[in-house]
Amino acid sequence: MTDTVTSTPELIDGVYREGAPIADSKAPGGDIAGKWTTRKFEAALVNPANRRKLSVIIVGTGLAGASAGATLGEAGYQVKSFCYQDSPRRAHSIAAQGGINAAKNYKGDGDSVHRLFYDTVKGGDYRSRETNVYRLAEVSADIIDQCVAQGVPFAREYGGLLDNRSFGGVQVSRTFYARGQTGQQLLIGAYQALERQIAAGTVEMYARHEMLELVVVDGKARGIIARDMVTGEIETHLADAVVLASGGYGNVFFLSTNAMGCNVTASWRAHRKGAYFGNPCYTQIHPTCIPQAGDHQSKLTLMSESLRNDGRIWVPKNAEDCDKDPREIGEDDRDYYLERIYPGFGNLVPRDIASRQAKNMCDEGRGVGPAVDGVRRGVYLDFADAIGRMGEDAVRSKYGNLFDMYERITGENPYQVPMRIYPAVHYTMGGLWVDYDLQSSIPGLFVTGEANFSDHGANRLGASALMQGLADGYFVLPNTIRDYLAKGPFTKISDDDPAVVEAQQTVTSRLEKLLSIDGTRTVDSYHKALGKVMWEKCGMERTEEGLREAIEEIRALKADFWSNVRVLGAADGLNQSLEKAGRVADFLELGELMCIDALHRRESCGGHFRAESQTEDGEALRHDDEYAYVAAWEWGGDDEAPVLHKEDLVYDFIELKQRSYK
């Protein structure tokens, strides 16, 4: 698996090379239902007395990081936890609204571990690894038990038992929720468990710290270089293993539903040190976000998909009606395009289809709302029919909080004027490649949650992100990392080890470089430019031509960045421009890899729609014979082509099918 490329293979498509395939993801054999039990049994144990001699660094304190920190702390390991925010409680898991899936079958409607497994693989458009997904479904029920025990206030019925709802078009009610704040409540639960371990002394917390480099000694991940964002000090932290739980990279698009600080730096630095990056082009675009109002906008806000249950989506039939008051556009002049194209599913088609059709309408010039850069990007989500049918009060009780949020952001009253929505980047299924143990291609480097690529394939089901983060952190990683730690404690490394010094120097020289360019453009202007390229050419619909252009544009932008960016101030204190500059520099490199990945995958699947690969009536067309594999990319070096390693996806327990929503 970690075979290095011995002789340089030829350049493919002019942008990448292909290396040896990944033979084995290290899942145990046997029936799928028994694999996880087998793995837990076979993974070596660590004597409790030895645990306190073993240290683990965890980067990120979202669901995956905080839960892992708490659990490893409870087990007695020495944990150091890092986050860039001022407190671990701020991690962006907090913003997840919908819910968390678990195969509890509390409703008795025929749910089971196998059904959740099946739905997740199918939802992922058959591009996820069967073994990992099955395990995810298997531990899902334990997550709910754990969260309830630590005081997460899930919604309950009058009898005092937990309530469930069906979510994202799934036919069983398996989603647990806490009003529209499920992510917040789960994160606070994990955060409290983490704080408890901080008080107990097993976890040391480093808030306002950003990981800027991975330390690899003798081929093993042994620590990180982090910057104290308050004092500017560059610190070296060494350990027996490193866990990255640093989230997704949706901010490569500049405008996304991610938090301002979400970044790829931790993952990207690890990638540059040898960790493979899996399926970088798989991004999820959520159809019901509030559209961009102008050039000033810094982020997009998501509204729950449940709005599509009662709202009708339309655009004007004629482009000249686009700037009219929507209430003055007659019924005959409206195009309810989802109902027209997909009479069976109507407004409830899956996320990727709803998103892509909205883009098509706007590209045709029939978008509505304010024009940004000359294009109106928005479609109407109209509740007039629902209000007529159910009454305004019923609509208010069902969607009141979402309507209020919409009004606060746009200043428009959605009870009177149709809402405007537009798709936005929301989640990245791709991430660092990991094996069944969640270990990356660098021994000792584990990756959990959204930062890894493992469970969602090409598309993620609603209410599955929270499940994966907590499954990884509470149940999977603590069981698999012990097999690695049982071989430790590893040889002690001193701060002046050449590998450590080299890592420190990379960090300091990069910071110095950023501060010394003293050009004319702000960091944000590069980030916006990159976002525009990514959104237009590596967003909802990708073409061969567009991706090739994008690669060139990003390369040019990157070159310009390193010669013309302006970062003021010094490195020895809080400097938010400097932080952003480092993140954007990494996004520029990632953006190129995403385009290369998208270019090489000449099929449409899940969140990746390739215009050249569609059916006669314009639907996504997968090519299982050619592309049923994970694309794990190895860093090729600065200005060198990346190297592709394929991990074939073998479906032993599920049959591959094409999706159809007509």
Next chain:
Amino acid sequence: MATSTAPARAARKGPPSILLKTVVAVTGLFFVFFVLFHMYGNLQILVGPEAFDEYAHHLRTFGEPMLPEKSFLWVFRILLLASVVGHVWASMSLWRRAGQARTTRYAGKKKTSYGGFYAKAMRWGGLALLAFVVFHILHFTTQTITIDGAHASPAERVISSFAVWWVVGIYALAMVFLGMHLLHGVWGAAMTLGLNTSLQRAEQIRFVSILLATIVVVGFLIPPFAILFGFIE
């Protein structure tokens, strides 16, 4: 800054702040009880000066012959004094802590400030009340301050004093301070004693505090104004 592991800090000085709040609340409620009792006595003057004098006399002979004369009165006075000391000490401690908790003040000024007004009513208003109580004791109890000569009968002292407009003015002003103090004080005591458990209960507590404040202010101001306007002579 580096970690959020608790840094070594100087130990808290003094009792826990919730304990201080409780001292304020409990002594405050004792004052409410006292003030109602006091008001009942004052209103005796509406029945007639004799009734008022009898009430004043009974305060001295309460519990006789089991207890010696004035013993009840003195026990009550000592309790009141202790409560004043406790109330003022605990409030001042909290005031000082609040000052230490924000040593840099805001430059921007809020347009509407509910809390600022009440906070002032409690702290500066409370001090004003304390000054008034001292005056009141010097006036009616020790008779150090005399308005219209010395009188043996308590009722005569009251009637002769409140016939003077500015004396009524002082007492009326003090009652406005007392009303404001009670308006927030009763609410705060209920909060501190843990009685506010729901939004509905909060409404009830608000109602009771407004009611009590109104009763006390009106009840105390009836006699002086009745005297000033010549209804009682």
Next chain:
Amino acid sequence: MKLALKIWRQDGPADAGQMVRYDIDGVSEDSSFLEMLDLLNEQLITSGEDPVAFDSDCREGICGMCGVVINGEAHGPERTTTCQLHMRSFNDGDEIVIEPWRADPFPVIKDLCVDRTSFDRIIQAGGFISANTGSAPDAHATPVPKEDADRAFMAAECIGCGACVAACPNASGMLFMGSKVTHLGELPQGQPERGARVVAMTEQHDLEGFGGCTNLGECTRACPKGIPLNVISQLNADYRRAGYGGSSAD
């Protein structure tokens, strides 16, 4: 829109700091308050001046990272977080005074950024239920009356932004602490540690140097999540039942 901003500038924790005036033009009514500051920073960087440091992360009102005092009000004139406050709440030509949270337990790091780790330490003291991973019984083993679950949820909505402290004339952290005590205390899972929790958290709260509550309610008016004042009363009640810190037994 054209605005006159008076912003607190402070280089570092040890610096004295001062209010500095900036005039800004071309602000969109549809931009959020923080996007207005983004615009100011872009202009400052272009003209070679140090941009204003301020905290924000999710910018959708849930992470609790942002928060400044605007014209004397924590999170500004609307009941929401600073990131969700939009410029249409202001008028063209307004003067806006922008300051950091002012409380000694929240020392200023730079400009408008403050250090709120004191809140984390209050949680460390006892704001949790001790339930090691893997030790939990089935989630349905203990039904929770809906009323209790709903009140726990209401209190659990706290985002830990610190506006309550910023708005409180006493710089008290009791709304924050009360919401955690109420959240965990309403649930059956939270009972075993209920007394010890409230005592330890209160002790830490006082140690950090927060003031005592005087029941004025400025906190709940500033709270972007509208946490009611009764959580403080609940805190007081639990503290009394725990023997005023004298004994940690409930």
